Amino acid sequence: MRQAARRRAGGVALVLALTGALGGxxxxxxxxxxxxxxxxxxxxADLSPAAGGDALSPDGFDAVERMAVRIRNVGCEELSTGSGxxxxxxxxxxxxxxxxxxxxxxxxxxxxxxxxxxxTSTAGLADLAVVRTTDPLPSHPELAKADPEPGDxxxxxxxxxxxxxxxxxxxxxxxxRDPLNANLGEVLLTDAPVEPGSSGSAALDDKGRVIGVxxxxxxxxxxxxxxxxxxxxxxxxxxxxxxxxxx
Amino acid sequence: MTEAxxxxxxxxxxxxxxxxxxxxxxxxLVATIAVGAYLWLTTVRWQRTATEWEAxxxxxxxxxxxxxxxxxxxxxxxxxARDQLSTATSRITDLANEKAQLGxxxxxxxxxxxxxxxxxxxxxxxxxALGQCVSGQEQLVGYLKEADQYEPADLIRYEKxxxxxxxxxxxxxxxxxxxxxx
Numbered sequence: 001m002r003q004a005a006r007r008r009a010g011g012v013a014l015v016l017a018l019t020g021a022l023g024g025x026x027x028x029x030x031x032x033x034x035x036x037x038x039x040x041x042x043x044x045a046d047l048s049p050a051a052g053g054d055a056l057s058p059d060g061f062d063a064v065e066r067m068a069v070r071i072r073n074v075g076c077e078e079l080s081t082g083s084g085x086x087x088x089x090x091x092x093x094x095x096x097x098x099x100x101x102x103x104x105x106x107x108x109x110x111x112x113x114x115x116x117x118x119x120t121s122t123a124g125l126a127d128l129a130v131v132r133t134t135d136p137l138p139s140h141p142e143l144a145k146a147d148p149e150p151g152d153x154x155x156x157x158x159x160x161x162x163x164x165x166x167x168x169x170x171x172x173x174x175x176x177r178d179p180l181n182a183n184l185g186e187v188l189l190t191d192a193p194v195e196p197g198s199s200g201s202a203a204l205d206d207k208g209r210v211i212g213v214x215x216x217x218x219x220x221x222x223x224x225x226x227x228x229x230x231x232x233x234x235x236x237x238x239x240x241x242x243x244x245x246x247x
Numbered sequence: 248m249t250e251a252x253x254x255x256x257x258x259x260x261x262x263x264x265x266x267x268x269x270x271x272x273x274x275x276l277v278a279t280i281a282v283g284a285y286l287w288l289t290t291v292r293w294q295r296t297a298t299e300w301e302a303x304x305x306x307x308x309x310x311x312x313x314x315x316x317x318x319x320x321x322x323x324x325x326x327x328a329r330d331q332l333s334t335a336t337s338r339i340t341d342l343a344n345e346k347a348q349l350g351x352x353x354x355x356x357x358x359x360x361x362x363x364x365x366x367x368x369x370x371x372x373x374x375x376a377l378g379q380c381v382s383g384q385e386q387l388v389g390y391l392k393e394a395d396q397y398e399p400a401d402l403i404r405y406e407k408x409x410x411x412x413x414x415x416x417x418x419x420x421x422x423x424x425x426x427x428x429x
Contacts, residue, residue: 028282029289032296035303060332061339070347072354079354081347106350112343162351164344 064167064208065110066139070159071098071131071200072106076247083158084131085202085210086140092131093231094200095215096122097182099129101247107131109138110165121241123234126226127182127215129200130241141202144209147227148188150174156192156214156223158201168193172211173222180216180224188212188225198223366426373423376416383409 057063071082071094082098084107092107099105099120107115118132148154152172160166170192178187194201194217203212203225212225234240387409390397 028285029293031289032293035296035299039303039307060336072347072350074354074358077358079351079358081351106354108343108347108350110343111339112346159347162347164340 059111061110062167063139063141064155064157064202064204065165067137067141068110068157068159068165068202069115069137070108070162070165072108072162073099073102074104074106075101076103081159081162081197082199083197083201083214085157085200086137087143087210087235088140089136090118090133092133092137093202093213094129094131095127095213095226096129096244097127097215098200099131099244102244103247105131107133111138113138120244122244123240124242125184125240126230126234127180128213128226128231128234128241129244130235141204142209143232144205144207144211144228147175147229148172148205148211152211153206154190154192154211155204155206155208156190156194156198156201157204158194158198158214160193160195161197163197170223175227176224178224179218182215183226183230185230186227187215187230188227189218190223190225191221192223193221194223366423369419369423369426373416373419376412376419380409380413380416383412 057066067086069084069086069092071084071092073080073082080098082094084092084094084098087093099122102120105117105120107117109115115133115135115137118134120129120131122129150172153169154172155167155169157165157167160168170190173189173191175186176189178185188203188211190203192203194214196217198214199216201214202210203214203223205211210231211228213231214223215226216224218224387402387406390402390405394402
């Protein structure tokens with residue numbers, strides 16, 4: 001009798017062992033996990049902004065357009081126009097010849113706002129001028145760290161022929177001696193198109209930083225820039241700029 | 248020493264072989280039933296889970312469809328807004344340019360008006376000088392008709408004064424004519 005009970009227990013154990021072995025070895029499918037009540041998606045790590053998102057600005061204008069200004073030089077006998085750009089909230093850079101022989105300077109921004117001018121100073125050794133404004137300027141770019149190299153891309157933003165705000169592009173061709181003798185040292189030559197009225201325009205690199213100031217156009221339609229290094233030297237020298245004499 | 252003879256005690260007969268086989272069969276049967284029951288339970292659970300997942304997937308698919316439609320709508324609105332912004336910025340640029348050109352024209356007109364005012368003033372001065380010249384010459388002619396009543400030296404001095412006045416008036420007139428031809 002005891003042996004029979006022992007055999008029955010052995011049989012049950014065998015069945016359980018078999019079942020366990022079958023289940024444990026993966027022959028039998030496991031029971032499913034309960035369906036979660038809510039599924040939280042994982043955020044994609046490389047989610048990129050929508051197309052065109054990088055062009056957003058307070059009013060739809062690029063930073064390079066917002067920092068450009070149009071300068072109207074009302075002389076005693078004639079009228080001329082030029083361009084300029086902000087380097088801080090109340091300071092503009094342009095060319096000396098843009099503000100020369102002036103009775104009144106009138107500055108306007110990309111959106112037609114008039115900016116009241118305070119004082120004007122001109123450099124003795126370069127075709128550069130600094131205009132201080134009493135009204136704040138909408139935007140200003142950074143200055144680059146160094147002069148550009150030949151082949152570097154350049155963007156010029158200004159008001160050619162006193163017309164619409166225009167952005168033109170080209171590349172730096174190299175440095176050359178100033179054919180107009182208006183600047184001490186070498187100047188930059190680029191193939192970015194400019195016209196009379198573009199004088200004082202900012203020349204920018206790919207990051208929107210100032211690399212020079214347009215001051216002339218050559219006979220073969222290239223443009224001449226006062227290089228950033230000259231601009232920096234003049235700005236760092238307290239005696240470089242003297243108050244401009246009007247007409 | 249001699250070994251004692253071994254005597255085998257009589258015992259119960261051994262179970263017949265077929266009974267052991269039936270036991271094995273019974274164990275296999277029980278195991279099969281157990282596995283079958285487990286499989287049935289698993290199948291039912293998986294079916295239920297699959298149904299729940301399908302319902303959930305359908306819900307999410309509906310949600311994705313709805314969100315996709317909303318996204319398409321939002322993208323259309325975004326594109327329309329971008330187009331409007333582009334048009335607005337172009338218009339602002341145009342208006343800024345028109346304002347600048349009008350400002351230039353105003354300044355140029357003001358400068359021309361100032362010039363015209365200066366020219367008119369100069370013309371009036373020249374006309375006055377020429378008038379004084381004519382008056383002086385008429386006066387001189389009158390003096391010469393009655394030359395015997397005046398000192399010759401006075402007549403000569405007056406003639407020189409009139410000539411100088413007329414020369415100045417003529418120079419001013421020439422300068423004015425030259426300016427007007429510019």
